[in-house]
Each structure stands twice: as structure tokens, then as C-alpha cells.
Amino acid sequence: MVTLRYHLVSLVAVFLALALGIALGSTSVSQRLLSVVAGDRDNLTQQIDQLTAQRGDLEASQRAANSFAASVAPAVVSGQLDQRKVVLVLASDADPADRDAVRELISHAGGTITGELDLTDAIVDPARADQIRDLTTRLLPAGAQLPSATDAGGLAGGLLGSVLLLRGQNGQNGQNGQNGQAAPDQAGAALAGLTEAGFIRPGPRPAPAQLAVILTGGAQAGQDAAERAATLARLATELDHAGSGAVLAGRSGAADATGAVGVVRADTSTSSALSTVDDVQTSMGRVATVLALREQAQGRAGRYGDAANAQAAIPGGSAG
Numbered sequence: 566m567v568t569l570r571y572h573l574v575s576l577v578a579v580f581l582a583l584a585l586g587i588a589l590g591s592t593s594v595s596q597r598l599l600s601v602v603a604g605d606r607d608n609l610t611q612q613i614d615q616l617t618a619q620r621g622d623l624e625a626s627q628r629a630a631n632s633f634a635a636s637v638a639p640a641v642v643s644g645q646l647d648q649r650k651v652v653l654v655l656a657s658d659a660d661p662a663d664r665d666a667v668r669e670l671i672s673h674a675g676g677t678i679t680g681e682l683d684l685t686d687a688i689v690d691p692a693r694a695d696q697i698r699d700l701t702t703r704l705l706p707a708g709a710q711l712p713s714a715t716d717a718g719g720l721a722g723g724l725l726g727s728v729l730l731l732r733g734q735n736g737q738n739g740q741n742g743q744n745g746q747a748a749p750d751q752a753g754a755a756l757a758g759l760t761e762a763g764f765i766r767p768g769p770r771p772a773p774a775q776l777a778v779i780l781t782g783g784a785q786a787g788q789d790a791a792e793r794a795a796t797l798a799r800l801a802t803e804l805d806h807a808g809s810g811a812v813l814a815g816r817s818g819a820a821d822a823t824g825a826v827g828v829v830r831a832d833t834s835t836s837s838a839l840s841t842v843d844d845v846q847t848s849m850g851r852v853a854t855v856l857a858l859r860e861q862a863q864g865r866a867g868r869y870g871d872a873a874n875a876q877a878a879i880p881g882g883s884a885g
Contacts, residue, residue, distance in 0.1 A: 638852050639673040645859040646676030652729050652774035653681035654804065656689075656797055656825075658782030660816065663845045667778060667814070670855045680771025682729065682756075688721055688764040688800070689785075689793040697721050700762055704755040706747030712806070718799030721764070725800070726807025728752035731773050776858050777804045777811040780845065781825050783818025790823040798828035798835070805839040810861025814842040814854045820872035830874045836866070843870030853879040 651671050655664060668678055687693050694717035701720040705711060709727035712719045728747045747755070752770065759765045779801040785793040798813070805811035819826040820843035830836050840857040844850035853869040860867060860880050868876045 638670060638848055641852055642670055642674040642855045644675050645855060646671060646674035646776075646862075649676045649776060649858070649862060650679050650731075650772070650774040651676045651776045651778060651858065652679050652771045654725070654729070654777055654779045654801075655681060655683045656779065656781040657684055657686040659780040660782060660846065663780055663814070663816070663851070666848075666851050667780065667845070667854055670851055671778075671858070674855050674859075676776075676855075676858070679774040680769060682725070682771055683766035683768060685763055685766060687762075689718070689796040691717075691789050691792045691796075693717075693764075694796075696762065697764065700724075700758060700764075704758045706751035706755060709747055712803055714799075716796070716799055718796035719803050721796075722800035722803025723807070724755060724759075726804050728755050729771055729774065730777060730804065730808030731775050732808070775809040776861060777808060778854060778858065779804060779811060779813045781813070781815040781819060783816045784821045784824040784827075786823075791828075794823050794825045794828045797825040801825065801829070802835055802839050805861075810840070810858070810864075810866075812840045812842060812854055812857045812861060814845040814850065816846045817844060819843050820870065820874055826870075826872075827874070830868055836868055838866050840866045841868050841870075843868075843872040843875060849878055856880040 653664060653668065664681070671678055688697065697717040698715065698720055701711060701724045705724060706727055709724075711723040714720075728751075756765065756770055760767050779797075781797060784790065787793070801811060801813040813826055813829060815824060815826045818824055820830060820841075821827045822831075824843075826841045826843050829839055829841050840861055842850050842853045842857060845854055850870055857867060857869060857880055867880055868874060869879055871878065
């Protein structure tokens with residue numbers, strides 16, 4: 566049991582320790598302690614300098630590798646997408662530099678960009694999920710079908726797939742006899758409705774394509790980050806189902822739990838059909854995106870990049 570006497574003894578001991586510490590402050594004991602601390606500081610400084618130098622060497626090597634990959638990229642992808650039509654779908658956090666580089670590489674590969682669609686942040690906003698559900702039902706073109714799931718990402722992806730992509734693995738014409746699954750006037754009305762509601766940015770309507778690239782940034786931020794990432798992942802999954810295939814490509818962090826790439830990779834049934842790239846900010850990642858499109862056209866899929874849950878750096882590399 567703690568007594569008053571115990572408290573008094575404890576207080577006295579504390580004051581004695583303080584007094585002793587002050588007394589030792591000017592003694593040789595203090596000097597020895599200071600000497601030890603100074604030695605530890607010097608050792609730590611040397612270690613920091615060594616680590617800084619190593620980091621600089623690694624960054625230089627990475628820049629050299631990226632520069633080399635950029636120089637050989639056109640030759641690596643040449644002819645890989647011959648006579649293939651590709652539409653670009655850009656998430657709100659997609660980097661314009663990634664878009665431009667991927668566009669250029671697709672052209673080097675012999676593919677044709679039919680246009681691009683810019684998504685706004687609203688399309689992954691959980692607060693607007695009910696509005697998306699209502700719009701997709703009202704804007705769905707005649708003859709098109711929405712997925713059986715009722716989540717906002719899947720419904721939005723189903724609607725966009727019906728107006729952006731050609732039907733089936735070989736990109737066959739839709740039942741309306743047009744180039745896509747929807748008649749041009751109905752496709753235009755659907756995109757206009759999504760634009761007016763603030764889910765996509767105004768711009769020219771892309772022509773129907775066989776393949777899609779969905780570009781995003783890194784991990785989502787905020788309290789609803791996981792839900793936003795899941796919505797974009799579901800949207801990309803439905804685009805993959807709608808045409809000959811799709812590739813979801815993001816920057817560093819996209820393969821994390823709150824990144825759309827990470828959400829896809831966490832579900833084996835999804836990642837076995839939808840290809841993902843987690844380092845599209847690099848030349849190697851951009852090459853992987855184009856080669857993954859080629860794989861998609863052949864009915865195959867993979868996980869590419871430098872994240873721990875990737876299987877290889879690029880298609881054709883060793884599996885992980």
C-alpha cells in the first residue's frame with residue numbers, strides 16, 4: 566500500500582538526484598559523458614553522409630536507366646499495336662506528362678488514339694454515388710446493358726464502356742450497326758449528360774475504340790480514400806469487360822491499399838483480366854503500358870511495375 570511516508574521518501578530521492586546532477590555538471594564525469602555523446606554524434610554524421618552519397622548514386626543510376634529506356638522505347642513497342650484503336654480515360658489526378666508520353670508511344674506502336682475522356686473527381690466521390698446510379702440508368706443507350714452490380718464505379722464504367730468501346734474481343738460492331746455499342750446520337754447524349762452533371766470534363770467525343778488505357782496518379786488521400794480507389798478500380802474493370810481489354814496505369818503509390826491499382830491487384834479475379842501498371846511516371850512503366858495493351862488484345866493480363874505486388878517490370882519479364 567502506498568503511504569505518505571513513501572511519497573516523502575520518493576520526493577527526497579528526486580531532489581537529491583537533481584542536486585547530485587547539478588554538482589556533477591562541472592566534474593570530470595560530465596566531461597566524459599560529453600565526450601561519449603560527441604563521439605556518437607560524429608559517427609552518426611559519418612553514417613548520414615555515407616547514406617546520402619549512396620542515395621545520390623542510386624538516383625543517378627535510376628536516371629540513367631530511365632533515360633536509356635526512353636531512348637529505346639519506340640523501337641521496343643514498334644508494331645505492337647498495329648491497326649488497334651485505343652481510347653484514353655484520364656482520372657482527375659492523372660499527370661499530363663504521362664498522358665502525352667503514353668499517347669506518343671501508342672503511336673510508335675502503330676496504334677490509333679480515338680480520343681480521350683477526362684473524368685472529374687466527382688465521379689469517385691462517395692457523396693455523389695446515388696446521382697451516378699440514377700444517371701447511368703437514364704442515360705444508358707438502347708441495346709446496351711449495365712453490369713449486375715449496383716456500385717457507382719461499376720455502373721459508370723458500364724455506361725462509358727457502351728459509348729467508348731467496340732463490343733467483344735475482336736471489336737465487333739454493336740447491334741445498332743454503328744462503330745460502337747451505341748448509336749452516335751445516343752452516345753453523344755450519354756456523354757453530354759455526364760458532362761452536364763460534372764462527372765466528365767467538356768471535350769470532343771472520342772470515337773469508339775477496341776482498347777482502353779485508364780491513367781491515374783498515386784494513392785488516394787482523405788478519409789474516403791479506399792472507397793474512391795475502389796470506385797475507380799470498378800470503373801476500369803467494366804471498361805475492360807466492354808471491349809477487347811484495358812490497362813489501368815498509375816504512378817508510385819497506386820499499388821497501395823488506397824490506390825486503384827492496389828485495389829485491382831488485391832482481387833485475383835479482377836487482376837487476372839485487367840492489366841495494371843504501377844510506375845507509369847517512368848519510361849519503363851510507359852513501355853509496360855503499351856505492351857500490356859498488346860497482351861490485352863491477345864486475351865492475357867498481368868501486373869507490371871516496381872511495386873511489391875507486381876509480377877514483372879514489363880510484359881515478357883520473369884514472373885514474381
